[in-house]
Amino acid sequence: MKPHLLVLHGAIGTSYQLRAIAEALSDHYTIHLYDFPGHGGQPIADAPFSIPFFSAAVADYIRTQQLEHLSIFGASMGGYVALHLAATQPSLVDRVITLGTKFHWDPVTALKETKMLQPALMKEKVPAFADSLEKMHAPADWKIVVEKTAEMMMEMGAKNPLQADDFKHITIPVLLLLGDRDRMVSFEETIQVYKLLPDAGFGVLPHTPHPAELVNAQLVAAIVLNHQSSKKPIAG
Template sequence: MEALTGQLIDYIRSQNIGPAAVFGYSMGGYIALQAAIQAPDTISRILTLGTKFDWTPDVAAKEARTLNADFLREKAPAFVNQLAEFHGPSAWEPLLPATVGLMEALGQRPLLTPETVTAVDIPVRLMVGDRDHMVSVEETLGIFRSLQNGSMVVLPETKHPIEKVNKAVLIWEIRSFMTL
């Protein structure tokens, strides 16, 4: 997580685009919030969707069980096809253990907690789907309550996979928040 956060910060600085408004889906929202804590000069506002905040060893182990290549081939072949298309036919599978390692590290030492996010003083809007089975409304609410300048949106009839999100609603949320 630290490396990914550093990459975001370095990219914003190297492209001279900071402070940048950032939309982060799932772990991307986690990275954006951590970047705002580490390098406040790089981020102007953050909009997240489906970002998991409740990381414990048990939660990490539960999520990691779903990131087994054989399990995915059997239970989610369409997802495997997406991974292969996005990352390459031979590159997606080696990413699974790295992702598991990232989750386990967060389970042992979550970076974003109600205490740490109080350092974020820029506008932040947390979005979560009401039918998201990975991220709960309650865990999102817990972080929202600790933000200095936060807002929260619960998207109706919305699951975690971004391809299942109503695109018109998502575009409206992004445009309305990022152009305030």
């Protein structure tokens, strides 16, 4: 029986953006593509968006689906949620792979990242992107998704949900991946977390920007599978 891989998308995104990566890994894993509440047509909850809220939603999904021996692949925010789950409910996940996950949050960073997360401004400046978000999240209102995401990021800037001690207590294998052309996530913040994690690997993807749908899926799959094989116990 193939092990399970739960795939988590980034902020204001959907699982559809990670289908190429999921397909590249499907021969080796039973794939579960997950959409966070309010994303990809899922109902928008009354509760504010937050990392703990999304982490709890993923935990509910894992328990409902009775997923065991589970690895989680999380892109951007999805990676942060996966690590939050590993820190707070370690029995639910065996391994985490992150791609382009932003770890450094403070008020200045949050303000920068939310500058364009204004529906009216997006409709004016990037109308094609706004239209794609409308289709992506229908029947949910994409504007609410964007506004709730901006509020979440501002809260993260005020208090980062994962602190240094949290990373130090994540004992499962973790692989941190980062594109060399990622303009949102720095090498410095990724390496800092890499050094805090007790059992971590770090990989750089060449010619790779932040959006997960622009990543070389076959390359990601090869790195993920190599990391998995290196963590298997040696019989003897």
